[in-house]
Amino acid sequence: xxxxxxxxxxxxxxxxxxxxxxxxxxxxxxxxxxxxxxxxxxxxxxxxxxxxxxxxxxxxxxxxxxxxxxxxxxxxxxxxxxxxxxxxxxxxx
Numbered sequence: 001x002x003x004x005x006x007x008x009x010x011x012x013x014x015x016x017x018x019x020x021x022x023x024x025x026x027x028x029x030x031x032x033x034x035x036x037x038x039x040x041x042x043x044x045x046x047x048x049x050x051x052x053x054x055x056x057x058x059x060x061x062x063x064x065x066x067x068x069x070x071x072x073x074x075x076x077x078x079x080x081x082x083x084x085x086x087x088x089x090x091x092x093x
Contacts, residue, residue, distance in 0.1 A: 002071040003048065005031060005039045007055075010063035019058060026054050042074070 005027060009020045024033075030051045031039035043051070048068075055066055071077050 001043060001045070001048070002074045002077060003031065003040060003043050004069040004071075005051075005066065006069075007037045007059075007066045008064065009037075009059065012063075016060070016063070019060065019064065023055060023058055023064075026051070026058065 007023060007027070009023055010016045011020055024037075027033070027039045030043060030047055031041040034040050052068070059066065
């Protein structure tokens with residue numbers, strides 16, 4: 001499946017500032033970093049379960065949130081850029 005993941009980590013506290021890079025690093029292990037807190041790419045159900053499990057343990061559910069958009073595949077995505085065109089999967093072999 002193709003996934004777009006967006007997160008917002010509250011960095012108003014010292015703990016939040018420590019969480020943010022950890023969440024970003026974990027997302028980079030599974031998806032392509034598209035823009036600041038946006039990641040996308042192909043992922044299996046098992047890897048998605050693993051990612052969600054890891055992120056759930058990292059975030060503060062009272063102030064942080066993660067949104068996951070799932071598509072059957074990249075072909076079902078109508079992606080439009082305004083400005084510089086950037087496809088994070090264009091250099092994947």
